[in-house]
Amino acid sequence: MAEFRMPSLGADMEAGTLVEWLVKPGEALRRGDVIAVVETQKGAIEIENFEEGIFEGAMVKPGAKIPVGTPIALIRRHDEEPAAAAPSAAAPLALGKTPRETPASPEMMEKLPAAGPRIEEECTPSPVVSLPIAAADAAQSVRASPAARRYAVDHGIDLSSVKGGGPHGEIQLRDLEGMESRQPTLAAPPVEPVLQPMTGMRAAIAAAMARSKREIPHYYLAHRVDLTAAEAWLSNFNTRRDPAERVILGALFVKAVARATRKFPEFNGHFTDGVFRPSPVVHAGVAINIRGTGLVAPAIHDADALGVPELMAAMRDLVGRVRAGRFRSSELSDPTITVSSLGDRGVETLYGVIYPPQVAIVGFGMPVTExxxxxxxxxxxxxVHVTLAGDHRVSDGHRGALFLSHIDQVLQKPEAL
Incomplete structure (x- = not known):
């Protein structure tokens, strides 16, 4: 019997709130199946399974805030006999009570390692994201995307009064935007402005970037790349395709970075426990803006092995799902190098901050005519101005310059991508 544990979805994640289970006891599972939705500071994340088998049962109910690494479900191998009784789901902690007032169930405690953290010590309630179980159950009765549910909570919108515009009548984020401005309000006397606290996502970004600048000795390099060959090839390539299948320069940028890491593996991997571990695969993190609330950089898996059309399709799918509030746990935990661009915002040069435990981020600005x-x-x-922020513990300016130069060389022969 295998334990499914709360996964880590970021360098600074300590706990997540279970929103809903997407499978039922007795269902067969394959690797990669989405089995639950977890709320973190970055939004609602679809959690993937990595064990073949049968979903034996949940150990935690929706609404509970669970520390990373805590068992939350059991998965039975196909050749195993079912348990005598499915594990009962532990109720979430009630707001306003101390952790020891809500002990974990005996079943859960039996599944914890002897030297591991105890639930009553680690499972602290959060007034920001933890929901009472009744509220979670009420929200489940309305068909809505995770992004729509989060928006409704943040803006005090009753989902039961909203008509969904999704394919099956589910409420989507676009159905809610602007609704708070139509809510009746009572006139109030003018008050002095007060400082607004950071949102959960902005707090998570702040924590990760503070850690990055505190722990990683950054160095920065910049290089100009001529796009004459890339643009000519791209124009000819797109004339033979429907508008929905056309490729943008951004796909060539990601592909060029992924290809360059083959020759310079010291920019592709993770630095953990004082040791750099180069990655045998290139999972390129692509920075995506989420409607003004912050940035995430989920991974495009095996970016170096994808053809340009396949890479463009993966980027289009990823951007669409992220902005709809639907992305998967592996897409957040797997990036081995990040590619960022603010060219669409008119910025010519971008100097990024490395996202730990990665060791490099490559930035692309707005193409300009010279x-x-x-x-x-x-x-x-x-x-286009291409920049590199590198980790001086792993590489240096000499290797960084060669890395940028190789990205340039790759973009001069786009037909080879």
């Missing part, structure tokens, strides 16, 4: 000499001819050329 007068340059090429093969003895002077004329206008489209160029």
């Amino acid at each position: 007068v340059r000499a090429l093969e003895g001819l002077i004329g206008p050329h489209k160029v």
Whole structure:
């Protein structure tokens, strides 16, 4: 019998709140199946299973805040006999009570390792994201996306009064945006402005970036890359495709970075416990803005092995799901290097901050036109500023310069991508 534990979905994640189970006892599971939704400071995350077998039962009910690494369900192998009784789901902690007033169930405590953290010591309630079970159950009765549920809680919107515009009548984020401005309000006397606390996502970003600048000795490099060849190839490539299948420069940028890490593996991997572990695969994290609330950089898996059309399709799918509040746990935990771009915001040069435990981030600015000499001819050329923030514990400026130069070389031969 295998224990399914609360996964870590970020360098600074300590706990997550279970929103809902998506499977029932007795259901067959495959690797990669989504079995639950967990609320973190980054939003509602779909949690994937990594064990083949049968879902034996949940050990935690929706609404509970669970520390990372705590067993929350049991998964039985196909050749195992069912348990005599399925594990009972532990009730979530009630707000306003101390942890010891809500002890864990005996079944859960038996599943914890002898030297591991005890539930009553670690499972602290959170007034920000923990919900009473009654509220969680009420929210479950309305079909709505995780992003819509979070928006409704943040803005005091009753989902039962909203008509969903999704394919099956479910409420989506776009159905709620702007509704708070239509709610009746009582006139109130003017008050002096007060400082607003950070949102959960902004607090998570702040914690990760503070840790990055505190622990990682950054160095920065910048390089101009001529995009004449890349743009010409891209224009010809897109003329043969439908608008929905066309490729943008951003896909070439991600592919070029992923390809360059083959020659410079010291920029692709994780630095943990004082040791750098290069990754045999390239899971490129792509920075995506979530409707002004912050940035996440989920992974495109095996980016170096994907063709340009497949990479573009993966990017389009990822951006759509992230902005709808639907992305998976592995997409947050797996990135081995991050690619970021603010070109669509008019920024020409971007210097990123490394997201631990990664050791590098590559930034692309807005392509601009410059007068340059090429093969003895002077004329206008489209160029982009490419930057690297590297971890000096793993690489240095010399290797970083060669890495940027290789990205340049790759983009000069886009047909080879």
